[in-house]
Amino acid sequence: MEAEKNTTSNNNAVNVPRLEPTEKDQNSQKRDDIDARIARIDFRCSGCYMHELVHYFGREPPFALGIRYKEDNYVLRDPFQPPPQAGRPVPEYYISMGSKCSSCLKIVCKSSGCSFYYTATFCVPCGKSKLKDWPVDAQTRFRKQLSANQSD
Structure with a gap:
């Protein structure tokens, strides 16, 4: 009797179609990843007018x-890193290209010739205008950055 049950369940397993992803589904998944x-x-x-296309704008990439x-x-995702394996959330290497000046809202890169960070990002012209409002330590760092950029 037990042997009958095993063969019956095996026969049913053969007759039940498996739900496999179709080629269209697999291509769609690959396209989404790409x-x-x-x-x-x-x-x-x-x-500096650097132009680049990036992957994300916000606070939590x-x-x-x-x-x-x-x-x-x-x-920007690191362009030299291979894509992670599908289905495995792993941290990727990335490059923070820049942000908006907190004063004038112009987009600036992280280059020392274009922006300065003190509690928020400032473009160099806005940094110069706000300099007197900053603590002495931040003023010193900003002046040092400006003089290093002028000598380049």
Whole structure:
């Protein structure tokens, strides 16, 4: 009797069609993964006019696990890193390209010739105008950055 049950269940298993992803589903999944890796957000620095397409604008890039910026940033996935394996959330390398000046809202890159960070990002012209309002330590760092950029 037990032998009959085993053969019956084996026969039913053969007759039940397996739900396998179709080729169309697999191609769609691959396209979604590829699309997520295509940079589509335009980043153009108002200081040096560097232009790049980036993957993310905001405070928590989904591909940089555990990272939360204090302000919105333009973030680029590392273009030299291979894509992570599908289905495994792993932190990826990334490059923070820049952000908006907290005073005039112009987009600036992280280059020392274009921006300065003190509690928020400032473009160099706004940094010069706000300099007197900052603590002496921040003023010293900003002046040092300016003099290093002038000697280049």
